[in-house]
Amino acid sequence: MPDARTGHAPRLARLRRRPEAWLFAVILLVGALFGALAPGFLTLANVIDLLETYSVQAIMAMGLFVVLVSGGIDISFAATASVAQYCAALLAVQAGLPAPLVILAGLLIGTALGCVNAALIHYVRITSIIATIAMMSVSFSLLMYFSGGKSIYDLPDWWITRVTFYEVETASGDLVRLTLPIVAMLLATLFTWAMMTRSSVGRQLYAMGGNPEAARRVGISIGRLHFVAYGFLGFMAAAGGLVQAHRVGESVPNAMVNTELAVLSAAVLGGASLSGGIGTVPGVLLGIVLLAILQNGLNLLGVSSYFFQIVIGLTILVSTSITVLSSRRGRRHRILAEAPAHA
Template sequence: MRSFFRDNKIEFRVGVVLLLICIGLAFSTDKFFTLSNLTSLLNNNAINLIWAVGLLVVLIAGGIDISFAVASSVVQYIGMVLMFSMGGGNWVLGFLVCGVIGIFLGLINMYLIHTFRIVTIVVTIATYNAYFGLLMFFTRGRSIYDLPDWVTDRIFIFEHQSADGSWAELNLAVGVMLVCVFATWFLLRRTNLGRQLYAFGDNPEGAARAGVNIAAMQALAFGWMGLMAGIAGLMQINIVQEVVPNALFTRNLDVLAAVVLGGARLGGGKGSILGCIFGVMFVAITQNGLNLLGVSPFAFQMIIGAAIVIAISTSNMDLSNLFGHRQERGQ
């Protein structure tokens, strides 16, 4: 029991707070625990969770990426242009093309970081601005509405009509999100590369002396983030059925906040898929709950900011001692 709370301190705290928020909202509003609202929560945050698991890998490797949301927008435009040149394309080509473009954009970050030894946040802020500026320059801010049918057709993995006539449904993005979450969990917890990522993020010099290839770890981290950005961009097109150049660029900080809130350490070497999911859902449920209660949206940013400060400042508190003392008293 003590080892569990010692190894999952932040995840446990966020999970408990998340449970209490859900219970509070269940009593405060009759709309929160409806099937239509819960499925809407998943649909609206599938893209954020795809980004989040990619960002988790970067943070575990000791880096940080600010550019992923803009990278998704770049992928959308380039991907759709290439699809038109291929006669319209299909889902297989879509995932392949968008994934490759995303990986390429991620590897640009890696190349600059590794070659010039620049701090990761500086590089990714630079590429964030460069990608966005180039995107707006070449597109002139124009959206793309005339898209191939395969990418705009609504695909649902779950549909249900309640007795009151309301519909609950889960779209394709949720299914893709589940695959991305599982793939990231498998990479981090079931492969040697995942163990090397944790070691590299925790102690880069020690890992390098032990034979870990620094360039390979950085390429894996930022390449994986790029892959998730590419997939998220394609899913965003399917959801909104258009390509808008400036629709995603402000969402990066919310995702970063969620991943850090879920226990990923900014210094590297720490983070989990469970904590990542809890962090994203904490942000999503808090925002959803405030909307249902009619609270000002400005309160949302205040609550998330306070939660991050509390989570980071209490990360070194050992809850295992509390449970250990209780067990000793019981004896």
């Protein structure tokens, strides 16, 4: 039972650990509100369109979630996605490589950039946010310098041809399609969930994020897990970049820039703690869904896009505040609980 002197630390801790229920409730409430105010919002066609539109952000959010659970943070994943996408496009267009080699090369480039972040953090001992901001600046600047900011429009047909796994026509005449971006998002989500909940690597990542020193003492390789977490994010960022090029039919060097805060806010909104060791894949996915609903609903109502940026900023501020208050009051509770033993 919580001590009266400790305030509501357990309640705040529960809010951080199990956000799925209230997130789902908020999604239902906001969805009903926009459904009443914006005609066409609650149609199946609009819902499927939202899933496809936000599939790339969801894929990257899965990778960022793993890094956050490990106790780190990465701001460079959008630049990584841009570099991997553009390099793959060059290999496809100028070198004429076949699809399997192009996709493999793009994924390897993203993974390698993620591992560079891990090396800087683990071996050079640079704080994760500083290392990844520096890598974001270097990666994106090099991409813009060598590409000249020029887009690649003549991607091969195998890359830009729309892939539909299922199609149905609604009573209103709208076509609802289950497309490749949605399937890729579902596969990324399922794989991340399985890795984090059904493998020893996932348990070790949670342990490292919760208490790195304790994890080190029980024999967990912190360095190896850094490469796993940041390499995985690089892989997912590259996958998101390849899917993005498939969706829009071209490779634009700066297309993925400025998506960092939206993906980060979705992750923390879904319960991934910025201090590590906490979060679930369903929570992150619901965070993406909530942000998608908010942006789409506000657009349908004609509200300025700047207001959505305010929502993202407030999301990060509130989530961070809850994390800090929860950990601070948790430490106070432990100190008070241990005080009689030292008396």
